[in-house]
Amino acid sequence: MRTSIVGLAVAALTAIAPAWAADIAPVYKATPAPAPAYSWTGFYVGANVGYGWRDPSIDFSGNAAAEATYFSSGALPRGVAVDPKGFLGGLQGGYNRQFGRWVLGVEADLDFAAIHDSGSAATGVDIVANQLQCAVGFPCTLRHYQYDIAGEQKLDAFGTLRARGGLVLGDRLLLFATGGLAFGDAKLTASVTNTSAAFVTTLNGMVIGGPTPLSGSCRDICAAGAASQWLLGWTVGGGFEYALADRWSVKAEYLHYDLGRLTATFSDPRFPQYAFSASADYAGHIARVGVNFRLD
Secondary structure, eight states, rough: OOOOOOOOHHHHHHHHHHHHHHHHHHHOOOOOOOOOOOOOEEEEEEEEEEEEEEOOOEEEEOHHIIIIIITTSSSSSSEHHHHHOOEEEEEEEEEEEETTTEEEEEEEEEEEEEEEEEEEEEOOOEESGGGGGOTTTSEHHHHHHHEEEEEEEEEEEEEEEEEEEEEEEETTTTEEEEEEEEEEEEEEEEEEEEEEEEEEEEETTTEEEEEEEEESSSOOOOOEEEEEEEEEEEEEEEEEEEEEESSEEEEEEEEEEEEEEEEEEETTTTOTOEEEEEEEEEEEEEEEEEEEEOOO
C-alpha cells in the first residue's frame, strides 16, 4: 500500500513539474542595440548668411605736380575715413573625413555681399590763383578755390576655399579652425572736387573787397575715377558645427580676411598735368551662421 502511494506521488510530481518550471523560469527580453555614433564623414552642401565690418580709410596722393600744388599746400587732405559694413549670404559645400574624434575637411563658399561705405573730407585751406599778376600799389582781384576729396569702398561678392580641422565633443558637436584662400569683387570710386570759389580784392597784400562767391563748382580741378577688380588674398578663423539629425547640421563661424589693396588713378582732362590716386585696403571681419545637408 505504501509503495502504491509513493508511486502515485512520483507520477503526479512528474506531470506538474514542467508547468512549475515554466512559471519560475527567468524571462529574458531582447535589449536594443545602441544607436551608432554620428559620423561627420561625407560630402555636404548648405547655405549661410552673415555680417561683415571693418574700420579703414581711403588714402589719397598725387604725382609731383599734384603733390606740390594741392597736398603740400594743405588744400587737400591725405585721406577720408570710411566704415564699410553690411550683410552677405550665399552657398557653401565641402567634404569631411572623421578619424576617431578628429575631423579634417575642405570647404568652398561664394556669397553675394553688400559691404560698403563712403565719405568725404576737406581741409578748409584754399588755393589762390593768379597771385603773380598782382603789382605793388595796385588793387588786385584774386580767385580763391576750396576743395574736398570723396571716396566709396565696396565689396560686392566674397568667397573662400579653406581647409578645416576640428575636434568632436560627444558625437554631435564639432569645434573647428579654418584657413585658406579668400577672394572678392572689390570696387573703389574717388574724386577731387573744387567745391567753392570766390573773388577777393587786395591792395599791397591787404584784403579790401570780398570775398565774392562764384556760383557753381568745378571752376578749377574736378577729377574723378574708379577701379574694379577681383582680389585674391587669405582668411583664417574658427567656429562650431552641431549635428541636428542624421544629415542636417547648423554652424556658426568667424573669419578674418585680407584681400590686399585696390588703387584708382584719375585726373581732370582740362588739367592733365595733375594726376591723383586713391587706394584702400580690403580686409576685415565676417561672422556667419549656416546650415548644412550631408549627401552621404
